[in-house]
Each structure stands twice: as structure tokens, then as C-alpha cells.
Amino acid sequence: MLGAATASYRGRICVRGISAIPAFIISRILQAIPVLLIVGFIAFALFAFVGDPVNIMLGTSYTEADRVRMTHELGLDQPFLVQYIKFIWAVLHxxxxxxxRLARPVSSLIAERLPATAELSLAxxxxxxxxxxxAGVYTGIYRNAFTSRVFMVLSLVGVSLPTFLIGILLILVFSVLLGWLPSYGRGTTVAIGGWTTGLLTVSGLKALVLPAITLGLFQMTLIMRLVRAEMLEVLRSDYIKFARARGLTNRAIYFGHALKNTLVPVITVAGLQLGGIVAFSIVTETVxxxxxMGLLLVQSIQVGDIPVMxxxxxxxxxxxxxxxxxVDMLYFAVDPRLRVGRAR
Amino acid sequence: MSALLDVQDLSVDFPTRRGRLHALDRVSLSIQPGEILGVVGESGAGKSLTGAAIIGLLEPPGVIVGGQVSLEGRRIDKLPPEQMRRIRGRQIGAVFQDPLTTLNPLYTVGRQLVETMQTHLGLSDRDAKARAVQWLVDVGIPGAAERVDAYPHEFSGGMRQRVVIALALCAEPKLVIADEPTTALDVSIQAQVIALLRRLAREHGTAVLLVTHDMGVIAETCDRVAVMYAGRVIEVGSVAAVVHRPSHPYTEGLMASIPALRARVDRLAQIDGAMPRLNAIPPGCAYNPRCPKVFERCRHDRPNLMPAKETQAACWLYAEGAVHG
Incomplete structure (x- = not known):
């Protein structure tokens, strides 16, 4: 009986360690396919419902024959479903x-703009x-300390002020009044392969500071408040009391036992927020x-440049x-209970 | 005779908006090296609070307002937090009530054992891991060499409490405070866990402060018993005396209310009334409104522990020259 128990235990380790995670990833990727098809459909529908590309491309003087020819060249006289499948096919390639607007392939336009947005979002x-x-850990531990209260008030400002206003205020203080940091552009960039980076020059790094803070401030305050709330919850738990009763150091208790237990909800929110940083860097890039890419999008929307949109x-x-x-894979890394739950 | 742990007149208050609540009122206890002292009482009598106050882990806003706690003759109730931390785990271990919530779910049991031993004993990774496996063997976990890398949720409740006991003992403390260690467990597992605790305490010469409301556990396990009522210790004595020949009327009532398998009775015996709330403790003896043997003095003067038959009891029946009872 003991042998059987040990064997099943070994079996569970195997399942947990090796086969469970890839199976889970595959199922997630399969789930993503319909999501992407639906988004692809909306993206495709833009062509049909937002303006008429033939009109936009023909300009102001054309004959009806020109119009029919162009409609045929663009494949717009084909049935809707055929057009959609062709669109998906093209996207897949x-x-x-x-x-x-620029009469250049969208893929190369995006490729040019991607490094700037990627670096800004990452920063x-x-x-x-x-x-x-x-900051969340600190305000969670010392919740009544004066510095914690200052943090909380400041974070309220960060959550409430709109991004463009924060950007403009930062420009006013650090560019106009103090003159420490540039107010626009990427500074000097260096090209490595197809990637232009501003991270290797002083002016590039200086140019990155204000936009990165502006873009990340909301997420920073959100993460701080979330970590704080989770810390308050976890610090009340029995296993933290027991960790204290075992005489562990505060450092081990707060940053080992407590912080790790706050991570699952924090990863969820932080992950979605980081997606938001990239997707909605539009305002910051404009300021x-x-x-x-955000600036490219704004410029494209202004002229109805649908392929870019x-x-x-x-x-x-x-x-x-x-x-x-x-995010889902990080859950697995953080919480062992999920691994066995899946395996069973 | 030098006690391992000596608690003298320990008082704990909870300041509230409507005044201070005296949760512990001049509690005195002592434990000899290797001794198992049981602490019994109803819920809210202050049993767990006594344990928490001894290891310096009172929940705010509870504060120690009087008395002292000494470990091997050295006062520990006023130590700075860092020194107190070094005592917890190393000198005084703790076992909590609910094994399902006392282990950190995100770390393997081995890692939790290793970090406890490394914090207090300065072992190398390899030695600590070897000792962790040995501790799991000692507390009776089958397949310990593999189970050391398992997470708490992979153990049953009884097995987890065994792991908790290993964690409490692994830094070789001289005293373990076990706060209702079997209350959350299945009845069939309770006896095993108590037997394990008693065996390990004997083997390692560890003294145990066993907080429980289960008289059966007390009778089987302890050397001496302290009975608590409304934040006070009202009787202390050897197990045999307190269980079979109690002196204090409250203890008598408590023992009489334990159902026996052999006796056929229509109704179970009970003590009328309920223990007073902390904001309504009557003057004099806290038990006087419920006491069948109450007399005038009990309503005004508070009794301290005094020699009574075979035990020490806080009861005016045993005052010198008393003619009552």
C-alpha cells in the first residue's frame, strides 16, 4: 500500500513537471484562434464600412472606367466572404x-516604428x-507610517490625473523650467540590424525618461495599490503568523513568504496593464x-488610412x-496548487 | 528549583473605544524543563492569548500591561523585536491550530524546514536538507525522502500537522507552545498527533505548553494542568488531582460535565450560565455568579491562588480559617 502511494506520487510529479504545461499551452493557443479570427474580421470590416478605399485612392479626377478597373484590381467586386478569406490569407503571409497616405507597405511602416514603441513601453x-x-510592499507593511500616507496620496494623484496632463506638467517642470530633459523626440538613435535603439546614447536615454514616466505612472500607482491591498490581506494569514513564530527574519517574511503570495493577482492585473501600455501609448507618443506606432496610428486615423489602422x-x-x-504560464510558475489541479 | 519558563502576574489589555478590556489578569504559570503543562478553559478564557503573549506575538491592539515572562531566569517580555525573533523558533517553538492554513502554500515543506533551520542553526544547504528529511521521518511521514519536495496541499490534514510539529521542533527549542494542535483534525487522527507530540517532546527533552479545551487530551498527555477562567488562572495542579479531585468549584463543574461512556444519565451535567464577557467581569471572584458554593466574600474580594487540598486554587473556600464548604 505504501509502495502504491509512493508510485502514484511519483506519477503526479511527472505529470506536474513535464506533460501538464505544454498541454495547457496548446489548449490556450487553440482558444486564441477564434479570438484572433474575430478581431481579424473587425479589422477587415474597417475596409468595408469606414470610407471607400477606391474613392480615397482615385483622388478627385477619374472616369467610371477607372473606378471599375480599380475596384476589380483591389478585388472589391468579389463576394464578402471571399474577400475576408483572402484578407486572412494575406495577413498570415x-x-x-x-x-x-504614404503609399508604402504597412508592414515596413510598422517595422520602422516598432522599436520606438517597444523601448518606450518596456521602460x-x-x-x-x-x-x-x-512601494506597495512598503505601504502594506508600514500602513500607518507618514511616508506610506504620502505615497498613498501621491498615488491617488497618479490614478486620477489624465495622462496627457501629467505629460504636459512634466514637460513644463523638467524641460521648460529646469531644462534638464528634452520635451520631444527620441534623441540620437543607433541602428542595430533593422532595430533603431535610443538606449545606447545619452540623449536617447534622456529623451526616454519623461515619456516612460508619463506612460507608466498610472500602471505604477495601480500596481502599488494592488500590492498594498494584497499584502494587508496576506499579512493577516496564519502562515505569516506561523512564519513569525518560527523566528524567520522580517526580510524573509515580507519579501519571501508574503510577497510571493500576493503575486497571482498582481501578475493578472500587471499583465493586462502592460498590454495596455503598448496598445495605448498613443496619447503619450502624441504629447x-x-x-x-501610436503616433503613426493617430496620423493614420486623421486621414482615414485604413490598412494601418x-x-x-x-x-x-x-x-x-x-x-x-x-500570464497563465506565470501562474503555473508561482502557484504549485494549479499544477496538480490541472494534472488530476 | 529553576523553572524553564516562569510567567508572573502577566496582564494583557485590549484598549478599545469603550475603555480597556482586561483579557489576561495577573496570570502566573511555570514550566519545568521537559514538563508538559496543559492549559484548559472555555473559549475566550485567555488560553491562546497567554501563548501569544509569551512568544511576543500579541495581535495589536493587545498589549502587555503588567507582569513578566522569564525564560531560564532571563526576562523576555521586554526584549527588542530582533532579539525576540531569535528566541522564537530557536528557544520557543509553536504549533498552531489549523494545519491547513499554517503552512505557506507556495513553498515545499522541505524548503520551509530548511529555511527555519538555516535561520537559527546556520547549517549548510546540504546538512539542512538532510536534517529536513530526517525530521519528516521522525514525525512519521511515509516516503520522506521524496515528500520533502512536495507542497503542503499534497498532504492530508493530519500529515500537515505532523509537518507543522517538525517545523516547531526543528531548531531544537526548549519549549513548544502548542495552541489547540488537534482541534482542527479528524477525531481518528487526534490521538496520533498527540502521541507524536508527546513522544518527540520526551525524546528531545522539550517542555510543552499544551493549550486545549479537550480534557481527554490533557488527561492523557500532561504532567500538570492550569485551568483558566475569564482571563485568570483559577487552579493549577497535577493532572491526577485536577481531573479526579479538583478543588475549585469551576473545575469541579468542568469535570462533572464530561460525559462518561459507562454512566447512563438522562441529562448531561452542565454549569449554568456562561463565562462573563471581558467588559462585564464581576468584582471579586469572576466565577461567583455561577458558583454553587458562593458566599459573601466571593462577591467583593478577588482570590489569588492558594493551597487547596492537593492543588492550588483561587477560591476563598480554602482561605485560612475559612469554615465554609
């Missing part, structure tokens, strides 16, 4: 169409987590004239699906 996300998590929509959808997948 990396063909996102040609920008009406904002790092700022949000590296400041938000420790700081940051040459990223629909591609952006698809990209954001893919991004959210990927982030959700990563």
Missing part, C-alpha cells in the same frame, strides 16, 4: 496592404513594476512626439493574446 513597464511593487488593431490583439498566455 505577412502582407498587411499598402498605406493610402514604462519596468518603471511601473520596479517602483510600484516595492512627446515620440516616433512610435486595421494592422494596428490586429497587432494589439496578438499582443494581448501573447501577454495572456505568458
Amino acid at each position: 505577412g502582407e498587411f496592404g499598402v498605406s493610402y 514604462a513597464a519596468l518603471f511601473a513594476m520596479l517602483v510600484g511593487i516595492p 512627446f512626439q515620440w516616433p512610435g 486595421s494592422t494596428y488593431l490586429l497587432l494589439v490583439a496578438v499582443l494581448f493574446v501573447i501577454i495572456n498566455l505568458i
Whole structure:
């Protein structure tokens, strides 16, 4: 009987360690397919319902024959479903169409703009987590301390003020009044392969500071408040009392036992918020004239450049699906209870 | 005779908006090295609070307002937090009530054992891991060498309480405070866990302060018993004396209310009334409104522990020159 128990235990370790996670990932990817098809449909529908591409491309002087020819060339005289399938097919092959405004392939436009947005988002996300998590832990532990109250009031400001206002205020203080940091652009960039980076030059790094803080401030305060609330909850738990009764150091209790137990909800919210950082960097990029995808989108919306808009929509959808997948995998890494729960 | 733990007149208050509540009122206890002292009483009598106050883990806003706690002759109730932390686990271990919630769900039991031992004993990773496995063997976990890398949720309640006992003992403390260690367990498991605790305490020479409301556990396990009522210790003595020949009327009532298998009775014996709330403790003896042997002095003067038959009891029946009873 003992042998059987041990054997089943070994079996469970196997399931838990090796086969459970890939199976889970595959099921998640399969779930993502319908989501992406629906978003693809909306992106495709933009072409049909927002303006008439033939009109936009023909300009002002054309004959009816020109119009029919172009409609046929673009394949717009085919049935709706055929057009949709062709669209998905093209997207799967990396063909996102040609920008009406700039007459260049959207894929290369996005590729040019991607590094700027990626670096800005990454910097904002790092700022949000590296400041938000420790601040949340601190205000959770010393909830009545004066500094905690200051943090909480400041975080309220961060949550309530709109992004553009924070950006403008930061520009006013640090660019106009103090003159420490540039107010717009990426500074000097260096090209490595197809990737232009601002992280390797002083002016590039200086240019990154204000936009990153502006973009990450809301997420920072949100993460801080979430970590604080979770810490308050976890610190009341029996296993924290027992950890104290075992004489563990405060450091081990707060940053080992308590923080790790706050992580599951924090990962959920932080993951979605980081997706939001990338998707909605539009406002920050506009305020700081940051040459990223958000700025490209705003410029495209102004002239009704639908291929760019629909591609952006698809990209954001893919991004959210990927982030959700990563979040789900992080749950597995953090909480052992999920692993066995799945395996059974 | 030097006691391992000596608690003298320990008082704990909870300041509230409507005044201070005296949760513990001049509680005195002592434990000899290797001794098992049971603490019994109804819910809210202050049993668990006494344990928490001794290891310096009172929940705010509870504060120690009087008395002292000494471990091997050294006062520990006013130590700075860092020194008190070094005593917890290393000198005084603790076992909590509910094993389902006392283990951190995100760490393997091995890791929790290892970190406890490394915090107090400065062991290498390898030694600590080897000792962790040995502790799991000692507390009777089958397949300990593999189970050391398992998470708490992979154990049953009884097995988890065994792990908790290993955690309480692994830094070799001289005293373990076990706060209702079997209350949350299945009845069939309770006896095993108590037997384990008693065996390990004997083997390691560890003294145990066993908080419980289960008289059966007390009778089987303890050397001496303290009975608490409304935040006070009202009787202390050897197990045999307190269980079979109690002196205090409350203890008499408590023992009489334990149903016996052999006796056929229509109604179970009970003590009328309920223990007073902390904000309504009557003057004099806290038990006087319920006491069948109450007399005038009980309503005005508070009795302290005094020699009574074979035990020490806080009861005016045993005052010198008393003619009552």
C-alpha cells in the first residue's frame, strides 16, 4: 500500500513537471484562434464600412472606367466572404496592404516604428513594476507610517490625473523650467540590424525618461495599490503568523513568504496593464512626439488610412493574446496548487 | 528549583473605544524543563492569548500591561523585536491550530524546514536538507525522502500537522507552545498527533505548553494542568488531582460535565450560565455568579491562588480559617 502511494506520487510529479504545461499551452493557443479570427474580421470590416478605399485612392479626377478597373484590381467586386478569406490569407503571409497616405507597405511602416514603441513601453513597464511593487510592499507593511500616507496620496494623484496632463506638467517642470530633459523626440538613435535603439546614447536615454514616466505612472500607482491591498490581506494569514513564530527574519517574511503570495493577482492585473501600455501609448507618443506606432496610428486615423489602422488593431490583439498566455504560464510558475489541479 | 519558563502576574489589555478590556489578569504559570503543562478553559478564557503573549506575538491592539515572562531566569517580555525573533523558533517553538492554513502554500515543506533551520542553526544547504528529511521521518511521514519536495496541499490534514510539529521542533527549542494542535483534525487522527507530540517532546527533552479545551487530551498527555477562567488562572495542579479531585468549584463543574461512556444519565451535567464577557467581569471572584458554593466574600474580594487540598486554587473556600464548604 505504501509502495502504491509512493508510485502514484511519483506519477503526479511527472505529470506536474513535464506533460501538464505544454498541454495547457496548446489548449490556450487553440482558444486564441477564434479570438484572433474575430478581431481579424473587425479589422477587415474597417475596409468595408469606414470610407471607400477606391474613392480615397482615385483622388478627385477619374472616369467610371477607372473606378471599375480599380475596384476589380483591389478585388472589391468579389463576394464578402471571399474577400475576408483572402484578407486572412494575406495577413498570415505577412502582407498587411499598402498605406493610402504614404503609399508604402504597412508592414515596413510598422517595422520602422516598432522599436520606438517597444523601448518606450518596456521602460514604462519596468518603471511601473520596479517602483510600484516595492512601494506597495512598503505601504502594506508600514500602513500607518507618514511616508506610506504620502505615497498613498501621491498615488491617488497618479490614478486620477489624465495622462496627457501629467505629460504636459512634466514637460513644463523638467524641460521648460529646469531644462534638464528634452520635451520631444527620441534623441540620437543607433541602428542595430533593422532595430533603431535610443538606449545606447545619452540623449536617447534622456529623451526616454519623461515619456516612460508619463506612460507608466498610472500602471505604477495601480500596481502599488494592488500590492498594498494584497499584502494587508496576506499579512493577516496564519502562515505569516506561523512564519513569525518560527523566528524567520522580517526580510524573509515580507519579501519571501508574503510577497510571493500576493503575486497571482498582481501578475493578472500587471499583465493586462502592460498590454495596455503598448496598445495605448498613443496619447503619450502624441504629447512627446515620440516616433512610435501610436503616433503613426493617430496620423493614420486623421486621414482615414485604413490598412494601418486595421494592422494596428490586429497587432494589439496578438499582443494581448501573447501577454495572456505568458500570464497563465506565470501562474503555473508561482502557484504549485494549479499544477496538480490541472494534472488530476 | 529553576523553572524553564516562569510567567508572573502577566496582564494583557485590549484598549478599545469603550475603555480597556482586561483579557489576561495577573496570570502566573511555570514550566519545568521537559514538563508538559496543559492549559484548559472555555473559549475566550485567555488560553491562546497567554501563548501569544509569551512568544511576543500579541495581535495589536493587545498589549502587555503588567507582569513578566522569564525564560531560564532571563526576562523576555521586554526584549527588542530582533532579539525576540531569535528566541522564537530557536528557544520557543509553536504549533498552531489549523494545519491547513499554517503552512505557506507556495513553498515545499522541505524548503520551509530548511529555511527555519538555516535561520537559527546556520547549517549548510546540504546538512539542512538532510536534517529536513530526517525530521519528516521522525514525525512519521511515509516516503520522506521524496515528500520533502512536495507542497503542503499534497498532504492530508493530519500529515500537515505532523509537518507543522517538525517545523516547531526543528531548531531544537526548549519549549513548544502548542495552541489547540488537534482541534482542527479528524477525531481518528487526534490521538496520533498527540502521541507524536508527546513522544518527540520526551525524546528531545522539550517542555510543552499544551493549550486545549479537550480534557481527554490533557488527561492523557500532561504532567500538570492550569485551568483558566475569564482571563485568570483559577487552579493549577497535577493532572491526577485536577481531573479526579479538583478543588475549585469551576473545575469541579468542568469535570462533572464530561460525559462518561459507562454512566447512563438522562441529562448531561452542565454549569449554568456562561463565562462573563471581558467588559462585564464581576468584582471579586469572576466565577461567583455561577458558583454553587458562593458566599459573601466571593462577591467583593478577588482570590489569588492558594493551597487547596492537593492543588492550588483561587477560591476563598480554602482561605485560612475559612469554615465554609
